Amino acid sequence: MQPMRKKSINVLLVTVLLLLGLAAVLLRPLDRTPFTKTDYYATTLRNLQQRPAYVTQGDTVRVGWAKVNITPPAGTPLAGYGKRLGMDYESVHDSAWARTFAFSNGKTEAYYVALDMLIVPMQVMRRLEQVYPKLGLKPEQVYLTATHSHTSFGGWGKKLGVSLMSGEYEEELVAQLTRQIVQSMQLARQNLQPAKIGYGSVKAEGLVKNRLLDDPENPFYPDRNKTRDATLRFLKFEGQNGETAILSALSAHATILPSKTPELSRDYPGELVDELERHVDFAAFSAGAVGSQSVVYTHGDTYQSTQEVGEELAALLWQQLQQITCDYVYTLGYDRTRLALPEPSWRIATDLRLAPFVFNSVFGQHPAYVTSLQLGNVVFVGAPADYSGEFVARLRQNAQAQGLQAIVTSFNGGYIGYVTPDKYYNLEEYETRSMNFFGPHSGSYLTDIMLRQLRQYGQAKK
Template structure:
């Protein structure tokens, strides 16, 4: 008996040592190094300063072109033809428990506006998707090589959680959008590429205007509720071609999650109702960009589709009221900056207030990280930052207010072809919330770091010190 006891004790001891070693290599303490003391910060500042030297600037008459394409997949029972958008099944992306789509409540679209000033061109692209998949953007960039560059393309999504999944590789991608299907990515890449070319071909003399209207009754701070600060602005851009055709962009910060996890039908959620209502009332092309949705949810009357209709159409009516007061100008002062940034090491998956999964193991769960792009655009008194993450409305409010004091309207849009999770103020990092614990992937300093970069980009676009 004594012999077997010794063997058992040795086995238990070895097991404990093994578990300790595994725990040591599988976890990492949270990095609290001030971001401004890091190499990634110094490298990024250099990158932005170099990008500023190579920024695009143009002044003169505006040309604008509009385009749309239906990206609603066709669900077939037989052999599908992915080149025609036919698939046997597509999981709806956004909710971890999302379902396989069985039908269509309302069609989903991708849309684009091409903007040219004195032969300098940018294209604003948006889709009824939870995010713009990076692999789709990579394919679009390759498809259009020699025709238009990635730095000229500004992507965004409505963030509906009832649209196309199966587009993001890796464990996390599978969890939020289903098994990766390269044929879905290829089809979307072709659709987006053709869309951009169509918008470029439609360019003609146009006028431009921007503005905003506050809609506080349709958005709430979902981290701390009614006491939280709120970005309640519906930001608006409008382009009017000389033939009278209008394209309108709205950017708002309420999450497009009115339609919940029990839904099995494709839908644009409330942004779909917003776009359709404008297009039924004199606007040729309406687009919706998710704004600073990182801490904000929707608020409105009714349930499910009734609520989505109420929010979307109320937003559209508010937009129409503001559009009637906006002044259009035929000449545009355009500035565009595109820069790569570096980011902190991955600190993914909450274990405790001190520990996260090790960067090595975390990277095995995430899609491959390609060079991260941030882009800034100035059109007259409108400043647009296209960001590859979900920025908190509280953070966004600081920059938007600073810009407004200098006479600028602004759009801070999310999902610019990559995804870095939620970016919330550092004061919430240890707060037990979905936004910080599950979706805060890069440590407590990430928000302040990115906001310094956002202010720097805005300063360069406005030639000021905000």
């Protein structure tokens, strides 16, 4: 064999060995073990049993509400789209707020916080947990949510994968936001008053679509209109002093506005609450089970579209509001269950994933919880994810069988990616491939725990 040829073969052999070694370090086969047979599921079940929902029957539930402007100055990053590359906004179209409800029945108290942001940032949740003891609270007493506007501010993500969606991390912004949320809680607590509470809902069929099944080539395309959660759900509060407040939730992404416009806005949720506050004293909105679901609009990615969607939703709600009967309630409960998670399954092929250390180095490791809040016979259930609207029907049916009404929200201070029905896992779509972080059974697993948490409230009624 000629020396040059032998040398080339040796180089090729070394290269192949290096690539195989690199693949062994960076890649793992996908684990499709059913979640019911895993250690992480067993751990979460123990968490549920050891710290069940805390439900109290007390005096009339008193309610207070308050809002605090949380808009940082121009020059802060926008959050919501990686393709922005952390672009700063230059102006504010409509300000972002922390809108908070406080509840007390004499035996315990709880809070509902809705932020005009993409998510409740993990760093902010961690900061809040350090402050709660000073307020005489435990973390489970504060139910966190967000509107999921993709044109609100960022600056709250440390790891590379998070900062691509939210811009460069700003320590003072996180500290300031924490202080503002606490301020909103304190103001709401100061405004507590006996209040009647009523639950209502209205269909918004023409305003919601299942975007995951939008492609006619998708094998599940025929089911696209059967797999939506197109209901606007809300609570009406009538204070003893004559004031009225509304808390609403809808399962549709706030993604009307374009990604490249350097302007901060709350998207359609802002138009909805502003329109409602023309008629009532206070309004707040939370993103429901928005995974796979988009809002439908007709005038392109413009403020005309956000205004029309917001006003149409407000009109639907207002029409239904007149028929809602409110009563005093006495039950106040809450829960927060720590979710044990499987190894990350950030895939590069159908059955091939990156090693967990790669995912953790890009996105970090953050605790995740299922959260819940009970007011009378209404239970809010919060997911740490873009949780699919397709799961809502099952959760609501389970709740109704126990004499309860369930309202599902997303983005409760943790984030485990998009959580969609298991049957879609092999679809080569953004939500099921790039943003499905924890494997083929994450939808069934998370829904199972949420159902179990709901059952605890049903058992407390008996």
